[in-house]
Amino acid sequence: MEKVAIYCRLSEEDRNKKFETDDSNSIQNQKAMLLEYSIEQGWEVYNIYSDDNYTGSDRNRPEFVRLLEDAKARKFDIILCKSQSRFTRELELVERYINGLFPIWGIRFVSLVDNADTANKGNKKSRQINGLVNEWYLEDMSENIRSVLTNRRKNGFHIGAFALYGYKKDPDQKGHLIIDEEAAAVVREVFTLFSQGYGKTAIARMLNDRGVPNPTEYKRLHGLRYQQPKRKNSTLWKYSAISDMLVNEIYIGNMVQGKYGSISYKTKQNKPRPKETWYCVEGTHEPIIERDLWDRVQAMVASRAKPFDVGSIGLFARKVRCANCGYTMRSSKNRGRHYLQCSNRHVAKDACIGSFISVEKLENMVIQELNALSRTYLDQDELERNVQFSQNLEQQKANWMESKARLQKQLEDNRTYLRTLYMDKVKGIVSEEDYISMADSFAADRERMEQQIKEADHRLDELEAQMQAGDQRKELIQRYTNVEHLTREMVEILIDYIIVGKRIPGTHEVPIEIHWNF
Structure with missing residues (x-):
C-alpha cells in the first residue's frame, strides 16, 4: 500500500x-x-x-x-x-x-x-x-x-502587540492606552531622578539595587504580553532602557508609531524608518509625565549629547560584544586614552564579569591577527592551490558552455526537422496522424532541451559567482596586508563583530574572538 x-x-x-x-x-x-x-x-x-x-x-x-x-x-x-x-x-x-x-x-x-x-x-x-x-x-x-x-496609525490608534511600559491596553476601547499606575510610578521616578542630575547608568543601578523589575520582567510577572528576551541578565535595568524612556513622546500623551517597517510581505524582518516617516498624533491618551518636566529633561538630554562630526565615530563602535552577557561594549575615555567596557558592569552587583580592554590594545590585536591571516592566505603553496582551483572552475565553465552550445544546435535542428515535417504533411507525404505523433515527440524533446539550457545557464552563473568571490577574497586580503593602523572603513569592511572576555588573572592578556566578514 x-x-x-x-x-x-x-x-x-x-x-x-x-x-x-x-x-x-x-x-x-x-x-x-x-x-x-x-x-x-x-x-x-x-x-x-x-x-x-x-x-x-x-x-x-x-x-x-x-x-x-x-x-x-x-x-x-x-x-x-x-x-x-x-x-x-x-x-x-x-x-x-x-x-x-x-x-x-x-x-x-x-x-x-x-x-x-x-x-x-x-x-x-x-x-x-x-x-x-x-x-x-x-x-x-x-x-x-x-x-x-x-x-489607524494616522488616526492615533495603538496597533502594537505590546503596550509601552507604564501603560496597558484599554479593555473597553481597542487601540487606546490607559495608565498602569504601578509601572507609571517608576517612569515618573526615572524622569525626576534624571532632572535632578543623576546619570542613566546611576538610575539603572538604583532600580536594580532595590529589586525593581525591568519592563520585560514586570510584564512577565503581571501576566502581560511581552517580547521574549534573547540575552542574559534580562531582568536588569540597562542604560539603553533608561535612555529610550527619557525621549519617548508616548509618555506625554502623544502616539508615536512606525519607527520600524517590514522589508517585505514575505518576511517578518523589520528595519528602522527615517524619523520624518513616523506617525505621530498628539493627545491620544493620558500623559504620565507633565509637560514642564518633559521639557526640562529634553533640554538636559540635548545638552549632554555629544556633537557628531564626520569621522568622530569610534573605531570599534557597535562591533565589540561582552563574552559573558553578549551586550555591546561602550566606549569611555580616561586620561586621554580610549577604552571599551561592558555596558552591564555598572548597572548592578555581579551583573556581569565586566569585560574591559583599551581601544589601542584591541587595535593592535586585530592588526596582528589580520597580518597573520594575510601571510597564511598569501603563502605560495596556498596561492598555487587557489590557482588550481580557479583553473578547475574555468574548465567546468568551458564544459558547460560546450554543452549549452551543443544543446542550442540540437534545438535548432529540432525546429528545422519540425518545419520539414510540416511541409511533408502539406505535400501529403506524411499523414495527419503520423504528423501529430511525431510533432508531439519533437515538442517533448524541445521542452527537455530548453530545460537543459536553462540548467546550463544557471550553472554558468553559479560558476561565475564562485570565480568572482575567489578573486574578491584575495583582493580584500591583499589590500590590507601589513597594515599599521586601522580606520573605521577597514573595520566596517573586514569585521562582523568581536567578542572580548575578561583579563586572564596574573597577566595582561585579554582573550578576544574576531568574526571576520570573509
Missing part, C-alpha cells in the same frame, strides 16, 4: 476552540475529508501534520517543516492537502517543492479542491497558475492590511 502524509493548515483565529491546544473545527473538517479520501484510494495514512493559526506565507510552520524533512527522508509516497494554498501560497515554494524536489524524492503531491496532482503531467501549468494566483493574493492581502494599519 502507498503511504500518504496528510497536511492541514488554518490561518485565521479559531473562535470555536475551548482550549488553545484543541484543533479548530476547520482543521478537524480538513482531516475528516482527507482521511475519507485516503481510505477511498486505498492509501495507508503515515501521519497527519497540522498547523493551526499559521499563514500560507510562513515558511517556519513547525509541522510544515517536519513534513518537508520527512518527505526528503522518503518516509511516505504521497502528500495530500485540501488545496494547494493549504500547503503554500508562495509561487517560489510551489516551484521548489511541488514541481521540483517532490518528483526527485519520488513524492506525489495531491490536493482535492483544485485537482492538483503531480502524477498528472497535464496539470503542471494549472498548479503554476494556482501558485501565481496565491502569490498575488498574499501581496494584495499584505497591501490591504498595511493600508488599514497605516490609517
Whole structure:
C-alpha cells in the first residue's frame, strides 16, 4: 500500500476552540475529508501534520517543516492537502517543492479542491497558475492590511502587540492606552531622578539595587504580553532602557508609531524608518509625565549629547560584544586614552564579569591577527592551490558552455526537422496522424532541451559567482596586508563583530574572538 502524509493548515483565529491546544473545527473538517479520501484510494495514512493559526506565507510552520524533512527522508509516497494554498501560497515554494524536489524524492503531491496532482503531467501549468494566483493574493492581502494599519496609525490608534511600559491596553476601547499606575510610578521616578542630575547608568543601578523589575520582567510577572528576551541578565535595568524612556513622546500623551517597517510581505524582518516617516498624533491618551518636566529633561538630554562630526565615530563602535552577557561594549575615555567596557558592569552587583580592554590594545590585536591571516592566505603553496582551483572552475565553465552550445544546435535542428515535417504533411507525404505523433515527440524533446539550457545557464552563473568571490577574497586580503593602523572603513569592511572576555588573572592578556566578514 502507498503511504500518504496528510497536511492541514488554518490561518485565521479559531473562535470555536475551548482550549488553545484543541484543533479548530476547520482543521478537524480538513482531516475528516482527507482521511475519507485516503481510505477511498486505498492509501495507508503515515501521519497527519497540522498547523493551526499559521499563514500560507510562513515558511517556519513547525509541522510544515517536519513534513518537508520527512518527505526528503522518503518516509511516505504521497502528500495530500485540501488545496494547494493549504500547503503554500508562495509561487517560489510551489516551484521548489511541488514541481521540483517532490518528483526527485519520488513524492506525489495531491490536493482535492483544485485537482492538483503531480502524477498528472497535464496539470503542471494549472498548479503554476494556482501558485501565481496565491502569490498575488498574499501581496494584495499584505497591501490591504498595511493600508488599514497605516490609517489607524494616522488616526492615533495603538496597533502594537505590546503596550509601552507604564501603560496597558484599554479593555473597553481597542487601540487606546490607559495608565498602569504601578509601572507609571517608576517612569515618573526615572524622569525626576534624571532632572535632578543623576546619570542613566546611576538610575539603572538604583532600580536594580532595590529589586525593581525591568519592563520585560514586570510584564512577565503581571501576566502581560511581552517580547521574549534573547540575552542574559534580562531582568536588569540597562542604560539603553533608561535612555529610550527619557525621549519617548508616548509618555506625554502623544502616539508615536512606525519607527520600524517590514522589508517585505514575505518576511517578518523589520528595519528602522527615517524619523520624518513616523506617525505621530498628539493627545491620544493620558500623559504620565507633565509637560514642564518633559521639557526640562529634553533640554538636559540635548545638552549632554555629544556633537557628531564626520569621522568622530569610534573605531570599534557597535562591533565589540561582552563574552559573558553578549551586550555591546561602550566606549569611555580616561586620561586621554580610549577604552571599551561592558555596558552591564555598572548597572548592578555581579551583573556581569565586566569585560574591559583599551581601544589601542584591541587595535593592535586585530592588526596582528589580520597580518597573520594575510601571510597564511598569501603563502605560495596556498596561492598555487587557489590557482588550481580557479583553473578547475574555468574548465567546468568551458564544459558547460560546450554543452549549452551543443544543446542550442540540437534545438535548432529540432525546429528545422519540425518545419520539414510540416511541409511533408502539406505535400501529403506524411499523414495527419503520423504528423501529430511525431510533432508531439519533437515538442517533448524541445521542452527537455530548453530545460537543459536553462540548467546550463544557471550553472554558468553559479560558476561565475564562485570565480568572482575567489578573486574578491584575495583582493580584500591583499589590500590590507601589513597594515599599521586601522580606520573605521577597514573595520566596517573586514569585521562582523568581536567578542572580548575578561583579563586572564596574573597577566595582561585579554582573550578576544574576531568574526571576520570573509
